[in-house]
Amino acid sequence: MAFEGLADRLQSTIKKITGKGKVSEQDVKEMTREVRLALLEADVNYKVVKDLIKRIKERAVGQEVMESLTPGQQVIKVVKEELTALMGGEQSKIAVADKAPTVIMMTGLQGAGKTTTTGKLANLLRKKHNRSPLLVACDIYRPAAIQQLETLGKQLDLPVFSMGTDANPVDIAQKAIEKAKEEHHDYVIIDTAGRLHVDSELMQELEEIKSVVKPDEIYLVVDSMTGQDAVNVAESFNEQLDITGVVLTKLDGDTRGGAALSIKAVTDKPIKFAGMGEKLDQLEAFHPDRMASRILGMGDVLSLIEKAQTNVDEKQAKELEEKMKNMSFTFDDFLEQMGQVKKMGPLDDLMSMIPGANKMKGLKNAQIDEKQISHVEAIIQSMTKNERQDPSLMNASRKKRIAKGSGTSVSQVNRLLKQFEEMKKMMKQMTNMQKGKKGKGMKFPFM
Amino acid sequence: MGFMDKWKMKFQKNEEETKEVSTKYKDGMKKTRQSFSGRINDLIARYRKVDEDFFEELEEVLITADVGVSTVMDLIDELKMEVKRQNIKDSKAVKDVISEKLVEIYYGEDDEQTEHLNLQEEQLSIILVVGVNGAGKTTSIGKLAYQLKQQGKKVVLAAGDTFRAGAIEQLDIWGERAGVDVIKQNEGSDPAAVIFDGIKSAKSRNADVLICDTAGRLQNKVNLMNELAKVKRVIEREVPGAPHEVLLVLDATTGQNALSQAKTFSEATDVSGIVLTKLDGTAKGGIVLAIRHELQLPVKYVGLGEKMEDLQEFDAHAFVYGLFADMLEED
Ligand SMILES: Nc1nc2c(ncn2[C@@H]2O[C@H](COP(=O)(O)OP(=O)(O)OP(=O)(O)O)[C@@H](O)[C@H]2O)c(=O)[nH]1
Ligand SMILES: [Mg+2]
Numbered sequence: 001m002a003f004e005g006l007a008d009r010l011q012s013t014i015k016k017i018t019g020k021g022k023v024s025e026q027d028v029k030e031m032t033r034e035v036r037l038a039l040l041e042a043d044v045n046y047k048v049v050k051d052l053i054k055r056i057k058e059r060a061v062g063q064e065v066m067e068s069l070t071p072g073q074q075v076i077k078v079v080k081e082e083l084t085a086l087m088g089g090e091q092s093k094i095a096v097a098d099k100a101p102t103v104i105m106m107t108g109l110q111g112a113g114k115t116t117t118t119g120k121l122a123n124l125l126r127k128k129h130n131r132s133p134l135l136v137a138c139d140i141y142r143p144a145a146i147q148q149l150e151t152l153g154k155q156l157d158l159p160v161f162s163m164g165t166d167a168n169p170v171d172i173a174q175k176a177i178e179k180a181k182e183e184h185h186d187y188v189i190i191d192t193a194g195r196l197h198v199d200s201e202l203m204q205e206l207e208e209i210k211s212v213v214k215p216d217e218i219y220l221v222v223d224s225m226t227g228q229d230a231v232n233v234a235e236s237f238n239e240q241l242d243i244t245g246v247v248l249t250k251l252d253g254d255t256r257g258g259a260a261l262s263i264k265a266v267t268d269k270p271i272k273f274a275g276m277g278e279k280l281d282q283l284e285a286f287h288p289d290r291m292a293s294r295i296l297g298m299g300d301v302l303s304l305i306e307k308a309q310t311n312v313d314e315k316q317a318k319e320l321e322e323k324m325k326n327m328s329f330t331f332d333d334f335l336e337q338m339g340q341v342k343k344m345g346p347l348d349d350l351m352s353m354i355p356g357a358n359k360m361k362g363l364k365n366a367q368i369d370e371k372q373i374s375h376v377e378a379i380i381q382s383m384t385k386n387e388r389q390d391p392s393l394m395n396a397s398r399k400k401r402i403a404k405g406s407g408t409s410v411s412q413v414n415r416l417l418k419q420f421e422e423m424k425k426m427m428k429q430m431t432n433m434q435k436g437k438k439g440k441g442m443k444f445p446f447m
Numbered sequence: 448m449g450f451m452d453k454w455k456m457k458f459q460k461n462e463e464e465t466k467e468v469s470t471k472y473k474d475g476m477k478k479t480r481q482s483f484s485g486r487i488n489d490l491i492a493r494y495r496k497v498d499e500d501f502f503e504e505l506e507e508v509l510i511t512a513d514v515g516v517s518t519v520m521d522l523i524d525e526l527k528m529e530v531k532r533q534n535i536k537d538s539k540a541v542k543d544v545i546s547e548k549l550v551e552i553y554y555g556e557d558d559e560q561t562e563h564l565n566l567q568e569e570q571l572s573i574i575l576v577v578g579v580n581g582a583g584k585t586t587s588i589g590k591l592a593y594q595l596k597q598q599g600k601k602v603v604l605a606a607g608d609t610f611r612a613g614a615i616e617q618l619d620i621w622g623e624r625a626g627v628d629v630i631k632q633n634e635g636s637d638p639a640a641v642i643f644d645g646i647k648s649a650k651s652r653n654a655d656v657l658i659c660d661t662a663g664r665l666q667n668k669v670n671l672m673n674e675l676a677k678v679k680r681v682i683e684r685e686v687p688g689a690p691h692e693v694l695l696v697l698d699a700t701t702g703q704n705a706l707s708q709a710k711t712f713s714e715a716t717d718v719s720g721i722v723l724t725k726l727d728g729t730a731k732g733g734i735v736l737a738i739r740h741e742l743q744l745p746v747k748y749v750g751l752g753e754k755m756e757d758l759q760e761f762d763a764h765a766f767v768y769g770l771f772a773d774m775l776e777e778d
Contacts, residue, residue, distance in 0.1 A: 037516055040510060040516040041515075041516050041517075041703055042703070043513075043702030043703055043704075045511075046507055046510050046511050109700065109725075109728070110581070110583075110725065110753070111580070111581025111582060111583060111698060111725075112581065113580070113581060115612075141753070142617070142753075143589075143616070143617045143620035143621060143624075144613040144614075144616035144617035144619070144620055145613065145617075146613075147612070147613040147616045147617075148611070148612045148613030148614075148616075148617075149612075149613075150613075151612035151613055151634075152612050155612070196725075196727065196728045196729075197728070197729070198728065198729060223581065223698070223700070223701075225579070225698075225701045225702060225704040225705075226700050226701065226702060227513040227700060227701055227702025227703065227705075227730065227734070228510065228511045228512070228513050228702060228730075229513070229700050229728070229729055229730035229731075230700075232729045233700075233728075233729075250579070250580060250665060252665060252667075252668075253579070253665035253666070253667055253704065254665075254666070254667040254704070254707060255702075255703075255704040255707075256703070256704075258702070259702070278580070278610075278611075
């Protein structure tokens with residue numbers, strides 16, 4: 001990838017100034033230059049970056065260097081605090097109307113992910129909040145958009161209200177509300193057609209729907225890969241509809257997602273949810289602080305750790321952490337972990353959350369094929385007890401024996417050994433990172 | 448003859464044509480009428496001196512168009528050097544240098560035109576269409592089918608997106624609109640099998656072109672990228688020399704991630720060209736400059752709306768004009 005995280009970027013500047021007692025204006029200037037580049041590469045809007053940098057400069061100059069922090073870390077800290085402050089706290093509450101039904105309107109550009117998100121929200125409302133939502137198909141324009149929502153409805157076993165493609169979206173929405181009242185649905189989620197923010201006719205249509213159904217929530221659905229234009233889109237939708245929140249989609253991709261920051265800056269509306277996959281249960285509360293790390297290129301380590309924690313039992317996790325830290329992680333642990341990891345979900349999802357994982361050559365292959373896991377298991381199972389504890393024992397004849405025993409080849413065995421070493425290194429990084437989060441040693445792995 | 452002169456000649460020769468294309472772009476993009484060089488003139492006129500302010504605004508305009516920060520920095524550095532070397536003090540004279548550099552970034556060493564589709568005579572041509580979710584693949588396929596059919600070609604579509612709800616029906620409706628056959632199986636079936644079927648049917652119908660739709664996928668999903676590579680292998684196996692085009696559909700609103708998309712999709716399927724969609728919005732799609740520059744991937748088509756006719760062959764001049772339009776339009 002062409003992009004480096006902010007941490008990588010700052011490294012050279014930091015080297016120069018470690019050991020100084022104060023962050024000088026020149027230091028800050030050099031570092032904010034790098035911060036600026038990192039933010040722009042992450043697709044944060046040019047003007048938003050400009051404002052941010054101004055504030056960061058003001059805050060960073062003249063600061064005493066804390067003993068526990070290098071000046072570089074300190075700048076990162078300021079930057080991260082600024083970003084997190086800008087993004088606001090976590091707000092994934094969904095409004096509840098005084099009188100049912102509560103009406104949610106989904107809006108956004110073409111291809112942003114409105115229909116899928118409509119399905120996900122309905123699923124969330126039912127599963128987590130025990131509600132009974134009615135889905136409404138108001139996209140009469142895109143071919144088969146109604147079928148798409150109907151299919152999702154079937155998958156979820158939830159009702160979908162539609163009147164075909166000849167009806168007027170405003171009428172559809174209105175009738176849907178009546179129907180919801182009759183059938184005692186407590187939520188109505190209206191899926192609207194994707195449209196350009198500069199398409200005045202279609203924007204007018206949204207205003208009409210809004211004035212007829214009086215929604216309690218108007219969500220703007222935005223693709224997290226959006227570039228500089230995110231500000232124009234968010235500003236227009238917000239000005240014309242006074243949106244109540246934002247849903248950021250496709251965050252399971254590898255985009256930095258700077259659009260999140262731009263949108264928040266221009267609308268000051270909360271980003272409520274994040275779409276994390278194509279499946280209907282992959283909608284999560286949006287975590288502003290994690291997004292800040294992600295934009296800065298520090299990986300979504302926290303999500304990973306949280307994910308690990310819900311699946312790995314506490315005590316085992318503690319033991320593992322110790323082992324990771326001491327680098328005493330063995331193939332036996334690896335085998336055991338693989339079982340745990342399998343429970344966490346698709347491997348490449350996990351790997352894509354680890355900072356720098358895609359840069360490590362050995363890992364690039366490791367993340368690929370879930371079938372490969374069975375090979376790996378076979379190889380480890382063909383090792384002797386000692387070999388599993390101490391990979392340095394490995395020599396040509398042992399490797400040959402293992403390959404034969406596991407029905408693989410020596411090069412496969414070699415590959416695994418290499419991957420194992422890479423993995424150990426990475427684990428060490430991760431545990432350090434995690435500690436940093438807790439505010440204890442505050443040592444970042446990249447410094 | 449220098450590169451710039453050649454380009455100028457081309458520009459003048461095509462002035463009528465360029466104007467027409469620009470007008471079309473304008474309708475789509477709601478931009479003004481003046482030619483690109485005229486616009487640059489305006490910009491230059493506002494700044495008498497080529498100074499830091501001038502370069503800063505240039506930087507802002509380009510970055511805001513999603514050109515990408517490193518490309519812009521390089522460009523500006525080169526411009527500054529060039530300005531110094533030629534001892535340009537007057538902003539009017541910097542115009543040529545800007546145009547030259549920008550076009551250079553796009554075309555690189557060769558200014559060869561690679562916009563046209565590689566279609567076979569007297570033989571089935573296969574076009575594989577790939578891209579992330581919601582980029583505009585299915586819509587672009589509908590538009591392209593219509594366009595090729597207008598040119599007298601017999602076109603068949605294969606509904607290779609068996610995953611997303613309603614995807615097959617969507618392509619079916621486009622097939623109906625364009626008046627071409629759609630080969631499909633049930634939702635959830637193996638995409639490679641659908642494409643295989645599509646090839647067989649296209650052959651037996653003596654079709655000229657088969658366009659294969661695929662499910663949208665994010666490029667970091669390794670399993671899904673492998674699935675795509677498999678689809679391509681099936682095509683290669685069934686028709687030697689195919690696929691003749693692998694088109695990556697990119698949403699113009701996408702930021703820097705588009706470069707990662709282009710790289711990873713190329714690794715999996717050897718992309719031959721780009722369809723840049725949704726240029727009728729306010730996004731500029733500047734990232735294709737970097738994509739062309741770094742990966743030598745040409746843009747072949749641009750999408751300018753949701754109607755069947757809203758697909759046009761890419762025009763580099765009109766595109767560059769679009770990047771600047773806002774800066775040039777001010778007051
Ligand atoms: N304004 C505009 N909208 C477009 C353009 N191209 C496609 N769209 C719209 O973008 C949305 C998504 O387009 P699709 O063709 O379904 O995209 P896709 O890549 O096939 O999507 P998936 O199959 O879901 O991954 C639809 O609402 C299209 O009408 C364009 O050039 N301009
Ligand atoms: Mg599609």
